[in-house]
Amino acid sequence: MTSKDPEEEHPSVTLFRQYLRIRTVQPKPDYGAAVAFFEERARQLGLGCQKVEVAPGYVVTVLTWPGTNPALSSILLNSHTDVVPVFKEHWSHDPFEAFKDSEGYIYARGAQDMKCVSIQYLEAVRRLKVEGHRFPRTIHMTFVPDEEVGGHQGMELFVQRPEFHALRAGFALDEGIANPTDAFTVFYSERSPWWVRVTSTGRPGHGSLFIEDTAAEKLHKVVSSILAFREKEWQRLQSNPHLKEGAVTSVNLTKLEGGVAYNVVPATMSASFDFRVAPDVDFKAFEEQLQSWCQAAGEGVTLEFAQKWMHPQVTPTDDSNPWWAAFSRVCKDMNLSLEPEIMPAATDSRYIRAVGVPALGFSPLNRTPVLLHDHDERLHEAVFLRGVDIYTRLLPALASVPALPSES
């Protein structure tokens, strides 16, 4: 028999593919099926299972493996259950079939982001439990809804709940991004999403005339200022090989709205921008900069925020942080090279860090093209299984970090 024989498939891969077939796809995820799936895992693994409904229909499922020393804070292994939509016609295989090709690549929405990680956590815990291990610290796995649309009905609410505080999380792992090289990327902070809509008002009139003070001219000025800033940040990134994407502020013009007819000069037009503000930026000064670009464009130009994250946090990546020390020691022992970076996008880690819990964003996926949110998202089964091995080493180390000064 070859490894291509389905009967030969590793049971962890089979479980992964089962989970990939659950259609937790935005904008109408089947969360009920995902919750039932994790309840069944809890039953099979003999783990505690708690369901916390943070908003109607939005359940956080918590699976718990109690530690031997309840006085110590716990390890939180977080993953989101929802996935982003697909353009089916651009896929080589049905994105919810979890097709595996003859080489071992599994094609599915969520293969990288981040259904792999959920199953890797579960399978590492299963292995350690079967081998009879116990660790001082409790391990909680949280499976949360709503991350892909901002986490407002998921982790943002969960971290404010008594059930979250009762977990007494001391440290968290959450998602990262695949790395195409031999190295693994680990994220210690995130850029802050600022979604900004600039609205310009001006004089309307007939499209044949030179109207003065139009909404469009003023909006154009703001768009130019912001795109010039974009270019400056892009150049800064390009010219410094030490800077990674997450270390500079990015912005994209993502929407233009306004106008009714070719020959009617509109009184209002707007432009929407997706800013991702680097954690070392002076937020107050940056907001003032945005305001001053609007003012410089003329009268009647205002901005509003649809999203404005104001609490960037950095988890230290030196040995002053005992969690980092444990994490990086395991990677060193396993000969894994780490590339610490700032997450360019936004994940649920920002909510976890904001309530004072240090967190690392880590998806143990190397030698893997970055295909999250892309067509033909896929993961090789060997990379997936290697990730289970990695967590099988990480969890004992993290769950055995000795009492911190704050815990004694």
Ligand SMILES: CSCC[C@H](NC=O)C(=O)O
């Ligand atoms: C800012 S809320 C949206 C969160 C989303 N997260 C994953 O892609 C992102 O756009 O980064």
Ligand SMILES: [Zn+2]
């Ligand atoms: Zn994700």
Ligand SMILES: [Zn+2]
């Ligand atoms: Zn995503």
